[in-house]
Amino acid sequence: MKPSDASRSTEAIYTTQQVAERLGISVSTVQQLVESGVISGWKTQGGHRRIPESALEHFLSRHHTSVGTRSFVESDPATRSSLLVLEDDLVQQTLYRGRISNWQLPLDLTFCTNGYDALIEVAMKQPDILLLDIMMDGIDGYEVLKALTSRPNFRLSHIAVLTNLSETEVDARGGLPAGVLYMSKPINFDELRGYLRGCCAAKTRLYAK
Numbered sequence: 744m745k746p747s748d749a750s751r752s753t754e755a756i757y758t759t760q761q762v763a764e765r766l767g768i769s770v771s772t773v774q775q776l777v778e779s780g781v782i783s784g785w786k787t788q789g790g791h792r793r794i795p796e797s798a799l800e801h802f803l804s805r806h807h808t809s810v811g812t813r814s815f816v817e818s819d820p821a822t823r824s825s826l827l828v829l830e831d832d833l834v835q836q837t838l839y840r841g842r843i844s845n846w847q848l849p850l851d852l853t854f855c856t857n858g859y860d861a862l863i864e865v866a867m868k869q870p871d872i873l874l875l876d877i878m879m880d881g882i883d884g885y886e887v888l889k890a891l892t893s894r895p896n897f898r899l900s901h902i903a904v905l906t907n908l909s910e911t912e913v914d915a916r917g918g919l920p921a922g923v924l925y926m927s928k929p930i931n932f933d934e935l936r937g938y939l940r941g942c943c944a945a946k947t948r949l950y951a952k
Contacts, residue, residue: 755796762794768862769890775882776802781859822950823849824943825868829861829875829884830854830905839874842932848943858882862890865899872901872942878908885916892920901942905930 757765759773762782766773774792777784783798826843830836836854843852853870855861859882861875877884884904891899903924906913910925919925926934 757794757796757799759792759794762799765799766863766866768866769893772859772862772882772890776859779859779881819950822947823851824872824946825851825853825870826872826874826939827853827855827861827864827868827870829856829858829873829879829887831856831876831879835876842935843939846936846939848939849947850939850943858884858887861887865891869898871899871946872903872939873899874903874905877904877906877913888920888923900945901938903935903938905935 759770759777763770763773773782773794776782777792777794782794782802784792784794786792828836828839830839833856836856840852840854843850850872853864853868855864857879861873862882864870865873875884875887877888882890884906888902888904901924902920902922903926904913904919905926905928907928908916909927913919913925924938926938
């Protein structure tokens with residue numbers, strides 16, 4: 744809803760470009776967030792989107808309370824890996840959390856339940872490892888991958904897709920970017936444990952040099 748002139752006179756109003764720079768995401772993603780109502784805003788008569796400061800701060804506070812992080816083993820913070828899991832199924836989240844915690848890896852685990860939050864979490868936190876489902880409502884995993892890999896300063900080292908789609912079905916949809924690992928659901932947890940162990944070991948070796 745468009746705010747009154749009185750409220751606008753006492754509050755900063757941002758363009759989509761300014762919000763994109765603040766969040767570290769693309770302008771088109773900000774536009775989608777506004778269009779979907781995730782971030783409150785309005786359009787000017789010229790068709791330009793405007794976002795009040797209060798709406799941006801509300802989004803940031805809600806975002807940071809909607810994802811939870813847990814450290815599974817004590818270790819040097821410099822060598823501990825950060826793992827972001829994009830998964831909208833709460834049962835699957837519980838399964839991941841239980842299995843990964845039992846492996847006692849030097850990981851900080853964070854969950855996002857939608858592509859919007861995942862894009863912002865990656866931009867703000869730059870996790871070492873990203874696991875994502877590619878079939879979900881809103882911005883799906885394909886769009887997240889496309890948005891991330893199109894960034895000139897993209898530096899995510901390890902990405903794996905966990906999906907019910909077969910490799911043939913994934914290829915028919917355009918395939919995966921180079922370097923992205925495919926894992927089929929139901930997940931082979933021995934394979935996932937080996938993958939995460941290797942990712943953690945790579946970071947440990949990096950800091951040991």
